[in-house]
Amino acid sequence: MADYHFVYKDVEGASTQWDDIQRKLGNLPPKAPVFKPDPFTPAEDEDSRPKDKNWIDHKTEEELEDLEDDLDDDRFLQEYRRKRLAEMKQVVKIAKFGSIIPISGSDFVREVSQAPSDVWVVVILYKDGYPECGVLMQCMEELATMYSATKFVKIISTDCIPNYPDQNLPTVLVYNNGAVKANYAGLHTFGRRCTPEGVALILCQSDPVLNDGQTDGEASRDAVLEGVRRRFIEKVVTQHENDDDGSSSD
Numbered sequence: 001m002a003d004y005h006f007v008y009k010d011v012e013g014a015s016t017q018w019d020d021i022q023r024k025l026g027n028l029p030p031k032a033p034v035f036k037p038d039p040f041t042p043a044e045d046e047d048s049r050p051k052d053k054n055w056i057d058h059k060t061e062e063e064l065e066d067l068e069d070d071l072d073d074d075r076f077l078q079e080y081r082r083k084r085l086a087e088m089k090q091v092v093k094i095a096k097f098g099s100i101i102p103i104s105g106s107d108f109v110r111e112v113s114q115a116p117s118d119v120w121v122v123v124i125l126y127k128d129g130y131p132e133c134g135v136l137m138q139c140m141e142e143l144a145t146m147y148s149a150t151k152f153v154k155i156i157s158t159d160c161i162p163n164y165p166d167q168n169l170p171t172v173l174v175y176n177n178g179a180v181k182a183n184y185a186g187l188h189t190f191g192r193r194c195t196p197e198g199v200a201l202i203l204c205q206s207d208p209v210l211n212d213g214q215t216d217g218e219a220s221r222d223a224v225l226e227g228v229r230r231r232f233i234e235k236v237v238t239q240h241e242n243d244d245d246g247s248s249s250d
Contacts, residue, residue: 098148100141105159117177120150120209125157125171132187133170135194142196149213174209181207200228
């Protein structure tokens with residue numbers, strides 16, 4: 001007859017009353033601690049991460065629209081997209097000009113006199129073939145790029161004012177809200193050396209003519225003047241360093 005042995009195993013970590021007594025008497029080793037597995041932590045899902053500014057700051061307008069379709073219930077994304085689109089529209093609004101616009105006599109009323117009241121218009125009267133006009137135009141082109149919220153236009157002098165004397169060229173007229181605010185006849189009115197910084201200082205000496213679109217009114221004028229002074233100093237320092245390098249090489 002086969003010898004069958006039945007081995008009973010209790011739940012792991014369980015103990016009988018008899019075993020507890022024997023342990024108290026020192027006849028059995030201490031009971032092993034109950035095994036407890038480490039708490040389960042699921043792997044982080046990329047889509048489940050909280051969506052902050054860094055997550056979508058580089059997204060384009062089209063990508064934001066696609067994300068909004070997939071995450072219509074995400075209030076943060078909708079709010080961020082609204083702010084982002086507002087910023088984009090503001091940038092477009094600021095960069096309304098950025099270059100010198102050529103106009104004719106028939107364009108003058110529409111482009112200058114009827115310009116919005118918050119837009120300053122710098123009108124350059126010139127003629128081709130005059131070196132002084134070319135010098136001033138180079139300065140104005142740089143300023144038009146830097147201060148894109150200010151409107152710069154150029155028009156042949158006799159197209160604007162019949163029989164306008166050539167000895168007054170170049171002439172600059174500053175308009176705001178349909179009225180002439182200042183006029184400068186001749187290159188000499190912008191200093192002995194006509195530079196973009198010198199022209200900017202003259203244009204902004206009494207009014208906030210130049211504006212990059214970031215600030216308004218006197219704050220804009222003060223910011224322009226401070227920036228002009230800083231660039232002027234930087235140019236002087238750079239020129240001095242270049243002169244020193246030339247002397248050393250000799």
